[in-house]
Amino acid sequence: MTPVWTADLGDGTYRNPVLAADWSDPDVIAVGPDYYLTASSFGRAPGLPLLHSRDLVNWSLVGHALHRLVPAADFAAPRHDRGVWAPSLRHADGRFWIFWGDPDHGILQVSAERIRGPWSEPHLLKAGKGLIDPCPLWDEETGEAYLVHAWAKSRSGVKNRLTGHRMSRDGRTLLDDGEVIVDGDRIPGWFTLEGPKLYRHDGWFWILAPAGGVETGWQGAFRSRDFAGPYEERIVLAQGSTDVNGPHQGGWVRTPAGEDWFLHFQARGAYGRVVHLQPMAWDADGWPVIGDAGEPVRVHRKPAGPPQPVEAPAADDAFPGGRYGRQWQWTANPRAGWTVAHGGDGLRLACVRTAHTHDLRLLPHVLTQRLPAETFTAEVSLVLDPTGPGARAGLAVLGDAYGWIGLERDPADGAVRLVHRFAEPVADRERDAAHARVVHALPGGRVRLRVGVAPGARCRFSYDAGEGWRPSGPVFAATPWRWVGALLGLFAAAPEGPGSAGTATFTDFRIT
Template structure:
């Protein structure tokens, strides 16, 4: 597979973003010569994606650490602004650890001996509302362990401060009531301090944390001789004269060759939060210097590492044996019966009966993946065997507003091409185009969406006689905190019995 976005330029340099998709709130850890990255997954399942690289430029998706979100009842329906916020990934005491904040429940922790699992069940380390962005530290100098986290004002009424705790080394117990270690209300000009990452370097405790909000802020660094402070601060990465707004939270990593690098995200509207890689060094005064004298780079030499093949997280899927690849997630915790495994290729989805079939934003059984680049074309073949009038299935671009193109069975039993959309301020959908041609029983349609700059989406279909455009251009929109998603779905109106199935085959994305 040739990636639709190639960060590795093949001449010893790379371009940003190195991950040109919504890998929100990234954190990274080095283990030997391998690098691992995780990111926010909010209410989607499986959650906590796990990416691997040997050079910080070429990445592959190797799995997920969280099969289902807890409490299960809270994530039976889509919760795009809840769930897994801003995880931290660490390796200590021979284990991988992931801590994350659920703004409605508290700080969770899971761990595993191998990054590919099995991972432990989620452990609620600190319960409470508005506890977000936790990061642990195992201090090898003293043998102590610590935790720092931020606050979400929407849940707690508090923001712009960081709270620290001493923690047991097994990550299961906090050893004190906590103390505010940084109160950014006391720092002139600083607001919305969040996303802390905690480190030990050169005799100092370091907290790397962004402030100033996702779209317009900067990356800060804080240091203190004692974990509980007092901390002094400095801005170490800001947009400056570049086009990289933010630049927002991320993580520092040191390579086996002794080089320092910083991965962070940039908020790009419907494309979500894409990931940039910045060179990093420690200045003569002991403070980190990121990018080009504190401004993001768009192109730079690659980290010193053995040559690696050009790689990006997978997008295409032949659905072998009816199974879908790691790049897909449901919009809520999955239930049995949404898909049917079989011997051949192709994803067989049940036309799930639901009273919410009129609004894809409410459906938990939409299978989604991230927009993989600024411009690309996605195609899939669909066969609708659903027997119930109103049974429908299709290819969607999903956000606060959405559009889909697919097949629908009418009241007379005829299957026709259908194209629908919903504005973000409305409940339910409208026709985006007049009903398309009928498809013979057992026939199929190839669906296409061409995404151009600004996430403007042009839909078209082919029933066997060539491509036909459908409807007006649709401008994709993000969810709250989440970029727009590509989705596959099947649904039917409420009623007794089963409503049949659909089959998707040959999903592929091209530049």
């Protein structure tokens, strides 16, 4: 299928964003002719997505490095904006490494000989609250290894500073207590310094780190001859006259052709944090210049290299053999029995019995993927197989507010009806019940569902029960969680009770 968003313009140029979906807090490396990228996955599983490219413009999703979040008990229920924050990806000593901060537990890492794994079990490198955005460096000039990280004030009471450590080369032990190597409070006008990426270049230690806030900030560069500092700083990328607000944290990569490029994110509300690619050069004083004289580019020539096929992370899914593709993630650590194996195509979800059928935000068994573009239409066919009273299944747009359309077996008479429900981002989650709408009786228990998403993440739901497409309900405005974009979701659930509640089968998930 043709990608719903294409960054490659086919004439040797590209347009931003190169990844028009919520690949938050990206980091990137080059290993030979290949580029690899990872991003925040927060409370979803599997986590730590792994993307591959040969030109920094066309990307595919090749796997995940984290099958289950740890500690497992903490992620048995949804923790939408917790979990895996701002990972760093590196290749050193013959291994791939990913370090990330869990704001409630500390700094963790995994490693593997090959990008597709197998990856090691998570290792807790530094325990504590508010430890975020870690980045390691293996310094080939000295043989030493280092780590830098930022702080989340919500957990630690500290922010706007970067702490550095010496680290063992096996990435398992910090060799000192750490010290503040950059204090943003001492730099006039700088605040919310975070997201550091640590490099060695031209005899300097470099830290590329954003400040000023996700929505309104800028990208900074710091350099020092000594890891412990002192560091001098400069703003190297800012919004300027463009519409790219707060160009925020990302990673520098050097291509085999010797070109330098920088990937960063832009916060776009319900769409999450989309990824931009900027050219990068060095001025006469040895400082990086990112974008067009320090402002983001909209269209630019592609990195030098062999032509590559147009590609984007997969979104469509025919669910061959009853299996779902790697673009899907659960809203918590998965459990056995959520999917049901069968001999044909189509995803068969168990109607999991739960006390929270009234609120999708509380369900761990919602299968989700990112909104793939600003404007698109998602469709899926649904059959509610023989189920118990109150069982329901549907297609959702899930955020702090949510809307879904699907099928429900009436608890009173057992009839299958098409329903449309939504909930506002309010503390009283029971308000979902006040926004239920019975649309259509469907004795056959079969329907095709659609959501069309327009600019501003305005969602229009519709359905086809065999008589053509019909709209359902008012336009729904999707919303993010605090720093996580809204998601497309498929789910099946049933009220608490004894025995199996049956299954729901989804087929031919398609995005245009």
